[in-house]
Amino acid sequence: MADLAALRALTLPDTTVDSVEEHPGDDATPASVRVQLTITHPAAGDPVTVWVWLPVEGWNERFQGTGGGGFLGGSPDALADPLRAGYAAAATDGGHPGPTASFALDGRGRLDWPRIRAFGHVAVHEMTVAAKAVVTACYGRGPRFSYWNGCSTGGRQGLTEAQRHPGDYDGVLAGAPVINYPQMQTAQLWGQVVMRERGTVVSAAKFEAALAAVVAQCDTAGDGVADGVVADPLGCTVDLDALVGLPTPDGPLTEADVAVVRAIGEGPRRRTGEFLWYGLPPGAPFAGLHDSEVVDGGLVGRPFVFDLWWFGLFLAQDPDWDWRTLGTDRFEAFFDQAVEQYSAVLAADDPDLSAFAERGGKALLWHGAADFGVPLQGTLDYHERVQRLLGADRTHAFLRLFVAPGVGHCGGGVGPQPTGALEALVDWVEHGRAPEQLLARQVDGTGAVVATRPLFPYPRVARWTGTGDPADAASYAPVEGTRLELPPGR
Incomplete structure (x- = not known):
């Protein structure tokens, strides 16, 4: 009692x-x-x-x-x-x-x-x-x-x-x-930075088609069953070049689209190509972090709000920080700042x-x-x-x-x-x-x-x-x- x-x-x-x-x-x-x-x-x-x-x-x-x-x-x-x-x-x-x-x-x-x-x-x-x-x-x-x-x-x-x-x-x-909180939270914006800097914003329909094609390549490799599930994602070597030309409701996947998909899968890299953090494994969806929207007739990125808070408040310390000013050079600096400043705490x-x-x-x-x-x-x-x-x-x-x-x-x-x-x-x-x-x-x-x-x-x-x-x-x-x-x- x-x-x-x-x-x-x-x-x-x-x-x-x-x-x-x-x-x-x-x-x-x-x-x-x-x-x-x-x-x-x-x-x-x-x-x-x-x-x-x-x-x-x-x-x-x-x-x-x-x-x-x-x-x-x-x-x-x-x-x-x-x-x-x-x-x-x-x-x-x-x-x-x-x-x-x-x-x-x-x-x-x-x-x-x-x-x-x-x-x-x-x-x-x-x-x-x-x-x-x-x-x-x-x-x-x-x-x-x-x-x-x-x-x-x-x-x-x-x-x-x-x-x-x-x-x-x-x-x-x-x-x-x-x-690895600082690495993960910073890395979540990587795909948006890549799309904006390369001038290739991939639509939701194209991402969905790319995901379906990747799953099809990896489906039976791990468990021997065709069920739309990637059982051993790290064990599948994906041929991303085969995705070029894949039809989607928004037109075929282009080489530029596939290059974005590749960069997201590889994860953040320094300008020298050195590893910073992990990307999405085969079978993980692109939705959520790589969303887009139409503004003034053009497709633009729409980052996840948590990522905007992280960069704006924790890293830039500016509630009005504009993510569209962020290129890969500044991203690399923010990444190093995040790891150095917050690893011991978060x-x-x-x-x-x-x-x-x-x-x-x-x-x-x-x-x-x-x-x-x-x-x-x-x-x-x-x-x-x-x-x-x-x-x-x-x-x-x-x-x-x-x-x-x-x-x-x-x-x-x-x-x-x-x-x-x-x-x-x-x-x-x-x-x-x-x-x-x-x-x-x-x-x-x-x-x-x-x-x-x-x-x-x-x-x-x-x-x-x-x-x-x-x-x-x-x-x-x-x-x-x-x-x-x-x-x-x-």
Whole structure:
């Protein structure tokens, strides 16, 4: 039974208990106690909001921290699912309200480092410490096990916790994690810069045709099944020259169009051709980052708003910054600035997870191979660097990465969707049963399951055995897929 008096009397450093609410429950959630806290740092005056929801009955003695997405640190909306599952759960706004990046600059137009640090790593740790104290006050005992569950920014937050505060969580579930935040966020504008500088803005219809042609070339190479899904994107060598002349509703693909597609796939490069960051792998859609629109009768690029915020506020420090002034020379300078200025604050790319492993922590990562926003290779890059530092066997004992073919950013896409990842992590942490596979499911418009597919730990991929129904996960066996080859300097 929840101890409301203890919650209202709770005293924590630099923390105010804003409210303790008894929620009777409804069709969506069981009865719960909902606590809101404000954590401040007196010198900076930068408030961090924390929400903690606790089931009145049926607590499973576990705590779950939840993450945000994009520039959103987190939201109480993420607490309904864990509450229904019996968890005490928490979220934080990351030190700023809402999903925008306006927190980057203070009232004088200068970088607001306290809030940037809060978003980067401070808020999630403070949330975790405060929430566990709330759990203890509520139930008279702390959680037996603590789990992190997040995707995109939430995935980055979870890995940040494992790297900086290895005692905070017993298990970390990180989907599509923005591990190399400065590189990834800067690289997202690369395609738009290429199109503008070359004077070739590729239309949505042409991008769709190019994607379909690439998928057709790679479709059966990894899994032996023609299903419109690229099972092993790094293992497919695409003949982009074959796309020239391909008919589309906007006319045939030109050499200039294909050159843009090639540049996006290669990813950002210095003017000398030196690698900066990864591009889109075969099978990942171009929509979202490479959109366009008609202005005054001409086709022009329409960048993703997050990228405009990143460049305008974090890098140029000018809310009125015009992306159309950006060429590849200035892009290169901005890229270097981003890595130098923000890696220590926003990145989650430290491969030394030895402290997390030594205390028994387990990390389950998953990433959609058709992620348009956070390229799969960034997560593969991190996995390879952890293995290089700690060794393959030691890494595999506590860290496993599952790649979901055809799946987009945190879900969606044409491929079967991963299921049961959190349950697999809990089983691994509490019973020592390491996940040898996850099950992915594809459903139709009515919600009926029409196909299943196993997902195996990277670098293995699922290949059809040649017998049995290709829509049945039982008809697949693991084979070695293609490993990412780290570029020089990684």
